Amino acid sequence: MNPLLRAEQAVLGAVLLDPDQLTRLGWLAPEHFYRPVHRALFAAMRTLHTADHPAVSAEGMVPLSWVIDTVAEASRHVRGLTAPYAHSLVTACPRSGHAPLYGRMVLEGAIHRTVTEHAVGLHQAARADALRGDVEEALHQADVLTGVLGDLARRWGTEPHPLAPTTPPAIAVSEPLHLRADEVAEDERFLLAVLTDQSGAMNEVAGWLRPTDFADPAHAQLYRSLGALHHRGEPIDRMTLLWEAQRRGLLANGTLTAEQLAGICDGVGAGSAEWLGERIMRSSLTRTAAVSAQAIRALAENEALAPGRLIGHALHALGPLDDARTRWQTANGIPAPTPTPPPAPTAGNSPPARVHAALARSTPQPSAQSTQRLGALPAVTAARTSSRTPI
Template structure:
């Protein structure tokens, strides 16, 4: 995965307009390598400011942020990305990085929720609240992944009006779920309705 990240950064630094393909959904936190995440943040800053993006401006932005001075980034790491030309498709490489990020995020959320569930001092209500909070990063990553792949989200049932009371909603749901009587079969052409059965008079003849 580190190789995919390095290839993507090289493409973004070498190809004008490549950032437009990934800037809308790929985030620095999606990069597993911290140095690569900082370099992508530099590229995102240049793209956000509308400045030209190339290998020289990437080096300048990294130096301006002090990434080489504080040891966050080494000269060799920067040279491996900015020396030579970047070959590859930015969107395809970005999707691979996004997929890996989604897997890591899901594993992190699962570990956090498991730790919460093992805490016997945590009340059920607080457990649910903390678990939902732990799922926030995963929901964000999943939403961005769906945006990348144009995958529609689940279809939700329409929400009842705010003024509808719970009993009214319950009655409405019951009405919708009540089975309807089967429809009567249509009569054949030329058929006549059956004659009503004569009732026997209960009075004796006089």
């Protein structure tokens, strides 16, 4: 059986044996369980615990009604759940006092699974925006993914900070995002012609458009050459651009051909550099979102990567998209949002979930010995321990 499913069974069995274990699992949520029946059972336990089920305050033996009522509550949301399955969860739990560690295993699997799902969603949104010539859905999905990473980091017990991987993730070969490629290439050629032909046109885009925003590497190198002329304050025209391209070896190394350069320099130079630059920026943003999504998915599918490092690497992979968004907002005159500081802890309140998670993983919790568990399972419980024993 999958180790993650065994961990889900173990944490549920621990709470069936000892409802008080829920107080040590406040950072674990029903949606962190993979199987729907397990999500329903954990949600039912939390509901009964919040409603002060008699088992919560029972001294010594845990009443059998705790198991019966848990199954009844969960059965309202899933089908096929039976009492024998609940008993099998009890037998799957080696030690009820180890519930936080079992919960950590469940949370670790949920983090990898959740990050993968949202990375797929970001990639799909980027493809849809590329087809529409839009960016809104990709930016929204990126915000959702950032928020999810922050929540998962706090539950795991770490701070959500970008962390560069020592080696780039091995991205699986997938379909490249070359939607509307002919239209994008035409926009790039048109913009380069405008920047070459119109005096001062570079002033309209130099502050936010970068060579990496061009899909065609040759176009990117030409824009870099134009940027160098602009930075040095030298005049820009067909001759100076040709000279700068030759100085950079673009013709000698095959990056550009004389025909390509002539086609751009002799093209129609009438148009708005700012408008064309915004179109190129849109396509660049969706490509960047797709690349970031693929990198994050590759990270999440690496089961050997610890959750804390996965979250940090995923936030780092979103960095290029954040930079593209900032430049997109500059191009459109959109003010950057003011970052909202995290709420300060209030004196007297319980520690945040991050502290609970960290303590649950690092502080040993001894469990009391018992001699009997559920009355229906005497043969399999003699070698196990529990802090509280149901009857």
